[in-house]
Amino acid sequence: MARRPTIKDIARRAGVSESAVSFALNDRPGVSRDTRARIRRVAEELGWQANSAARALSGERSGAVGLVLARPAHTLGVESFFLQLVSGIQEVLSAARTALLFQVVEDVDAECAVYRRWWAERRVDGVLVVDPRTGDPRPALLAELGLPAVTIGEPGPPAGPSAVPGPSAVPGASVPGPSTGAGASPVSSVRADDAGAMAQVLEHLHGLGHRRIVHIAGLPGLAHTVRRMESLRAEAERRGLGPDHVRSVVTDYSDAEGAAATRRVLAEPRPPTALVYDNDVMAVAGSAVAAELGIPVPHRLSIVAWDDSALCRVTHPRLTALVRDTAGFGRLAAEELLSVLAGGPAGVRESERPRLEPRESTAPAPAHTDS
Amino acid sequence: MARRPTIKDIARRAGVSESAVSFALNDRPGVSRDTRARIRRVAEELGWQANSAARALSGERSGAVGLVLARPAHTLGVESFFLQLVSGIQEVLSAARTALLFQVVEDVDAECAVYRRWWAERRVDGVLVVDPRTGDPRPALLAELGLPAVTIGEPGPPAGPSAVPGPSAVPGASVPGPSTGAGASPVSSVRADDAGAMAQVLEHLHGLGHRRIVHIAGLPGLAHTVRRMESLRAEAERRGLGPDHVRSVVTDYSDAEGAAATRRVLAEPRPPTALVYDNDVMAVAGSAVAAELGIPVPHRLSIVAWDDSALCRVTHPRLTALVRDTAGFGRLAAEELLSVLAGGPAGVRESERPRLEPRESTAPAPAHTDS
DNA sequence: CCGATCGACTAATGCGGTTTAGTGGTGGCG
DNA sequence: CGCCACCACTAAACCGCATTAGTCGATCGG
Known part of the structure; x- marks a missing residue:
C-alpha cells in the first residue's frame, strides 16, 4: 500500500x-x-x-459534477435511454478529468434536497438536470444556489407566480457577458428536436395513408411530453386532421399503462390504425396487446416506438423506431456544462434531429378505415 | 447566491x-x-x-465511494439489473451521507486506470466492483492500492501465478483483527446464491418432465456465468443427466447472440425441450425466435429467464423468471462496504436466494421427446 | 554607473475542517 | 493547605494545494 x-x-x-x-x-x-x-x-x-480534496479546498473547484435521477424505485428498469446518456456524458467528463456524482432518489423534492446538500458540502461544481417538467422548481433553486446547471431537455415554463407561457428560452436574449462566471442565471440547456421528430413520424404515417392515429404519451408532467403532444396536434392540424382523428393519451411510461392504454383505444368503435409510443417498453407492451387481441401488425395496425433499443428488434414484427443518438446527446450536455463551468455564456444547444428507422411494424393503412 | x-x-x-x-x-x-x-x-x-473537501483533506476521508461499469458502449442498454442495483446501493449510502462516484468505461483495463486515478486523487474511500470475472486483475490491484472494496458477486480465482483454485473466500478464515482498518486484504464480497437458484430452475424443469435442457449462458469470462454453468452440470448429474442432455452454451448477453444461439440449438436433430437464459433480453429474443420458427411456447418449448423485469411480462406468453431482489443485493453490498470502511472485518455476505416465478412459458415437456 | 525592470524562484498565507497540545479553574484527597 | 486529576475549553499545528507577496540576481535604459 x-x-x-x-x-x-x-x-x-x-x-x-x-x-x-x-x-x-x-x-x-x-x-x-x-x-x-x-x-x-x-x-x-x-x-x-493532485489530491482532489486539497485542490478543491484552495481552488474552489471540486472537479466533479452531479446527476440526480428522480424516479420511484419500481419505475427504474428496462430503459436503455439513461445508461446511454450517462455513457455519453462520461466520455466528455473523463476527458476533462471531471468525476460524476450520481444519485437515484424517489422524487423531485428529494432531488432538490440533494442539490442543496451537494451545494453546501461543495461536492460538485455543477449539475446535469434530467427530465425537466412543467412547473419545475429545480432551475429556480439552482439559480438561487448559484449552482451551474444544464438541463437535459428544454425546461418547461418555470413554477411560481412569474410563470409566463411562451418561448421560454431564447438563445441570444439572456446571454450574460463573456466572463460572468457563476453569477447570474447559470442554467442553460440542451434540447432534442421533439417537434421535428414528431413531424417526421406523422409524415411517415400520413404518407402511408393513416388518418386515425393515437400517441401513447409518457408522463404529462414532463416538458418533452407536452412538447410532443403539442407538435403532434399542430402537425395534424396542418394536414386537416382534428382531435377526433389524431390525439394523445398520457401514461406513466410503464409497460402496464402502455398496455392498458393500448387496450382502451383499440376497443373504441373507430379504433386508430396507427399508434405512436413514447418509449420502447410501452411499444413492445402495446404490440403484445395487439397480438393478444388478434390484431395483425402491421396489416391492421402500425406501431412506432420513440427511442430505439434491442427491445424493438426482438419483437415480431420488429418495430419501426425513432433512433436518436442518445450518447451524443449526453456528450452535448456535458460539453455545455463544462463550457459554463469555464465561464462561458449560458445557452441552448440543439442535438441532431432523430432519424426514423422504418421496420416491419409500419405499413400502409387498411383501405376501408379512412373517414 | x-x-x-x-x-x-x-x-x-x-x-x-x-x-x-x-x-x-x-x-x-x-x-x-x-x-x-x-x-x-x-x-x-x-x-x-461540512465542506467535504476540507473534511477530506484533514480527516483522510472523502465521504464518497466509487462504482465503475466496464461495458462497451453498445452493450449498455436494456437491462434493469444495473439501475436497480444502484438504486439499492444509494439507499444505504445516502443514509450514511456518502456520495457515489459513477463511471462507465469500455473495458477492465480502463476500469483499473480509473481506480488508480481515484486512489491517487483520494476521490473515494472505497469502491464497489461489479461483474467479477475469472482471472480478474481488480482485486489484486485494489489490495495493492489499499483501496477498500466489495465485489458484487463472488470473485473468481485471482489472476497471476498465485492463482489457487478452491474455496477462494472463507468467511471466518482471513478475518483480520477488529481494528485492522484498511491494511491487509480490504476486498470483501457479497454473493448471490447462483447454485441454489440454478438447482431450483432445474428442479422446476425436471419436475415438469424436461430432460433435454440448454442453458443459454452469458459471457464465459464472468465468474457468475461459470458458477451457473458448473452448478447446472452438477445438478444434472445428480439426476443422472449427462452433457448430452443438459448443457450450457455461452454468449455475450446480447439479444443478437441470444437469438443466434437459440436458432442453433433448436435446429439440432434432437432439440432441447427447455431453454434457460442468463438474462431477460436474451430470453425475450429467444422466444421471438421460437415464434418465428413456429415452435409453440410452452407446448413444445419451455423458457426460463434469469432475472425478471417488465420485459418478461410483455411477451406472449409471459416468461417464467427467476426473481431476485436486486435492490436488496445493492443494499447488502453498500452495507458491507460501509462496514469495511468503518474498520470492520472483510467478509462474504450472501443475499437471499432468488425465487422462481412460474408464468406461462414453462409447461410439462412434450411426452415423445424423452430419451 | 545606477536605479528601474524583469524573470526565476522562494516564503508565507489561506482554504475549512480535525486534532494535539496546552490553559485555567474546580474539586477531591492526603 | 497544597498537590494533582479532571473538565471545559482555547490556541495552534496540520492536511495538500493555490496564490500572493516578496527576494535576488541579471539586464537594460538613460
Whole structure:
C-alpha cells in the first residue's frame, strides 16, 4: 500500500520550492522552460496526481459534477435511454478529468434536497438536470444556489407566480457577458428536436395513408411530453386532421399503462390504425396487446416506438423506431456544462434531429378505415 | 447566491472557539452538554454542512465511494439489473451521507486506470466492483492500492501465478483483527446464491418432465456465468443427466447472440425441450425466435429467464423468471462496504436466494421427446 | 554607473475542517 | 493547605494545494 506522493515530495526530489512545482504543473508563469520540464518529469516518475480534496479546498473547484435521477424505485428498469446518456456524458467528463456524482432518489423534492446538500458540502461544481417538467422548481433553486446547471431537455415554463407561457428560452436574449462566471442565471440547456421528430413520424404515417392515429404519451408532467403532444396536434392540424382523428393519451411510461392504454383505444368503435409510443417498453407492451387481441401488425395496425433499443428488434414484427443518438446527446450536455463551468455564456444547444428507422411494424393503412 | 457558512461563523455566533464547534458537531468529548446543544442549534440555524473537501483533506476521508461499469458502449442498454442495483446501493449510502462516484468505461483495463486515478486523487474511500470475472486483475490491484472494496458477486480465482483454485473466500478464515482498518486484504464480497437458484430452475424443469435442457449462458469470462454453468452440470448429474442432455452454451448477453444461439440449438436433430437464459433480453429474443420458427411456447418449448423485469411480462406468453431482489443485493453490498470502511472485518455476505416465478412459458415437456 | 525592470524562484498565507497540545479553574484527597 | 486529576475549553499545528507577496540576481535604459 504505497503512500501517495505530494507536491512536497516532488519539490524535494527536484530541488525546488513547492510553489515552483505548483506553477510548473499548472502551466503558470514563473518557472523556466527546463525547470518546468524537470519538475514534470519527476512528477511523472512519482506518479503524482493532485489530491482532489486539497485542490478543491484552495481552488474552489471540486472537479466533479452531479446527476440526480428522480424516479420511484419500481419505475427504474428496462430503459436503455439513461445508461446511454450517462455513457455519453462520461466520455466528455473523463476527458476533462471531471468525476460524476450520481444519485437515484424517489422524487423531485428529494432531488432538490440533494442539490442543496451537494451545494453546501461543495461536492460538485455543477449539475446535469434530467427530465425537466412543467412547473419545475429545480432551475429556480439552482439559480438561487448559484449552482451551474444544464438541463437535459428544454425546461418547461418555470413554477411560481412569474410563470409566463411562451418561448421560454431564447438563445441570444439572456446571454450574460463573456466572463460572468457563476453569477447570474447559470442554467442553460440542451434540447432534442421533439417537434421535428414528431413531424417526421406523422409524415411517415400520413404518407402511408393513416388518418386515425393515437400517441401513447409518457408522463404529462414532463416538458418533452407536452412538447410532443403539442407538435403532434399542430402537425395534424396542418394536414386537416382534428382531435377526433389524431390525439394523445398520457401514461406513466410503464409497460402496464402502455398496455392498458393500448387496450382502451383499440376497443373504441373507430379504433386508430396507427399508434405512436413514447418509449420502447410501452411499444413492445402495446404490440403484445395487439397480438393478444388478434390484431395483425402491421396489416391492421402500425406501431412506432420513440427511442430505439434491442427491445424493438426482438419483437415480431420488429418495430419501426425513432433512433436518436442518445450518447451524443449526453456528450452535448456535458460539453455545455463544462463550457459554463469555464465561464462561458449560458445557452441552448440543439442535438441532431432523430432519424426514423422504418421496420416491419409500419405499413400502409387498411383501405376501408379512412373517414 | 448565499455564502456557505463555515465553522468559524458558528463559533462566532455561539461565542466559542472553532475547535469547540468541531468537537460538538462530531460527538467528541470536550464540551459540556449544554454548550454542545447550543452549538448544534446555531449550526442548524445557519444550515451548516461540512465542506467535504476540507473534511477530506484533514480527516483522510472523502465521504464518497466509487462504482465503475466496464461495458462497451453498445452493450449498455436494456437491462434493469444495473439501475436497480444502484438504486439499492444509494439507499444505504445516502443514509450514511456518502456520495457515489459513477463511471462507465469500455473495458477492465480502463476500469483499473480509473481506480488508480481515484486512489491517487483520494476521490473515494472505497469502491464497489461489479461483474467479477475469472482471472480478474481488480482485486489484486485494489489490495495493492489499499483501496477498500466489495465485489458484487463472488470473485473468481485471482489472476497471476498465485492463482489457487478452491474455496477462494472463507468467511471466518482471513478475518483480520477488529481494528485492522484498511491494511491487509480490504476486498470483501457479497454473493448471490447462483447454485441454489440454478438447482431450483432445474428442479422446476425436471419436475415438469424436461430432460433435454440448454442453458443459454452469458459471457464465459464472468465468474457468475461459470458458477451457473458448473452448478447446472452438477445438478444434472445428480439426476443422472449427462452433457448430452443438459448443457450450457455461452454468449455475450446480447439479444443478437441470444437469438443466434437459440436458432442453433433448436435446429439440432434432437432439440432441447427447455431453454434457460442468463438474462431477460436474451430470453425475450429467444422466444421471438421460437415464434418465428413456429415452435409453440410452452407446448413444445419451455423458457426460463434469469432475472425478471417488465420485459418478461410483455411477451406472449409471459416468461417464467427467476426473481431476485436486486435492490436488496445493492443494499447488502453498500452495507458491507460501509462496514469495511468503518474498520470492520472483510467478509462474504450472501443475499437471499432468488425465487422462481412460474408464468406461462414453462409447461410439462412434450411426452415423445424423452430419451 | 545606477536605479528601474524583469524573470526565476522562494516564503508565507489561506482554504475549512480535525486534532494535539496546552490553559485555567474546580474539586477531591492526603 | 497544597498537590494533582479532571473538565471545559482555547490556541495552534496540520492536511495538500493555490496564490500572493516578496527576494535576488541579471539586464537594460538613460
